[in-house]
Amino acid sequence: MRRIGHLLPSTSLGADRWAVRICAPVAVETAHPTARAALPEHLCGPAIARAQAAELTRGAEQLAQAGADAVVWNGGSCGLHGLAHARAIARSIEATAGVPSSTVTLGQLDLLARHRLPSLALVTAGSRETAGRVADTYVAAGLRVASVTALGLATPREAAELPVARLRRLLLDADTDEARCLVVAGTELPVAPVAALVERELGKPVFDGARVAVHTGLELLGLHVDSPGWGRLFTSDTPAGVCCDTH
Structure with a gap:
C-alpha cells in the first residue's frame, strides 16, 4: 500500500473529503496519513516566516513518520504569493520528508x-x-x-x-x-x-484545488486513477509526473 500525505492548513476540510473515494480503484491510502499544520490557509509570503517554517517541518515530519511516499501542500498561499513561494513550500517539505512533494498551485x-x-x-x-x-x-x-x-x-x-x-x-x-x-x-x-x-x-x-491535490499526489507516485465520474482529471491514462521546478 503506497501512501500520499496531504498537508493541510489547520482550518481546511479540503481534499480529505474526496481522496478515498476518488482513489478507490488503486491501492493508495490518500487521506491517511493527513497532517494538519497550525498554519493559516494563506501563509505569509513570498518568504516563509520562521514560525511557519517550523510548522511546515513538523507537518512534513509527521507525514514521513506515518510512511507517506509523497506529500502535497493543500493550502492556498501559493496561489496568493506566486511561484517562488510555491517552490519554496515544496522544497521545504521535500527536504524534511525525504519524498517527492508539490503544492496544489504547482x-x-x-x-x-x-x-x-x-x-x-x-x-x-x-x-x-x-x-x-x-x-x-x-x-x-x-x-x-x-x-x-x-x-x-x-x-x-x-x-x-x-x-x-x-x-x-x-x-x-x-x-x-x-x-x-x-x-x-x-x-x-x-x-x-x-x-x-x-x-x-x-x-x-x-x-x-481539491481534485488537483489528489491528482498531483497520484502523479508524484506515477499512478493513475480511471474514475470518469470524478471528471476529466481522472480519465487520461498517461501520468506525467509533477516537480516543484516545472514552472
Whole structure:
C-alpha cells in the first residue's frame, strides 16, 4: 500500500473529503496519513516566516513518520504569493520528508501547461482582493485570465458547505467564451461531486484545488486513477509526473 500525505492548513476540510473515494480503484491510502499544520490557509509570503517554517517541518515530519511516499501542500498561499513561494513550500517539505512533494498551485499550472490551455476563467471562494492576487500568479505564469469570479465567502467551512446545486450554477455562470477551462482556487469548495457534470455542460475542463491535490499526489507516485465520474482529471491514462521546478 503506497501512501500520499496531504498537508493541510489547520482550518481546511479540503481534499480529505474526496481522496478515498476518488482513489478507490488503486491501492493508495490518500487521506491517511493527513497532517494538519497550525498554519493559516494563506501563509505569509513570498518568504516563509520562521514560525511557519517550523510548522511546515513538523507537518512534513509527521507525514514521513506515518510512511507517506509523497506529500502535497493543500493550502492556498501559493496561489496568493506566486511561484517562488510555491517552490519554496515544496522544497521545504521535500527536504524534511525525504519524498517527492508539490503544492496544489504547482499541480494546477502543470495541468494547464500540459493540456495547452492558455486562458482560464478563475473562481475563488473569498474576496475580490484575494481573487485578484491569485489571478496575478496565473498571469505571471504566462496565462490569460479571461474572467474572475469571487464568491465572497468568509470562512473555509462556509465554502465547504455551499450546496453543490448552487455551486454548479455558479461555475456555469463563471464561464466565458474566451476561457479554455475553469480554475477553482483553493480546496474547500465542493466541486468534486459536480465536476464531471459541469465539464459536460461547458465542454471544457474544470480544475479545482481539491481534485488537483489528489491528482498531483497520484502523479508524484506515477499512478493513475480511471474514475470518469470524478471528471476529466481522472480519465487520461498517461501520468506525467509533477516537480516543484516545472514552472
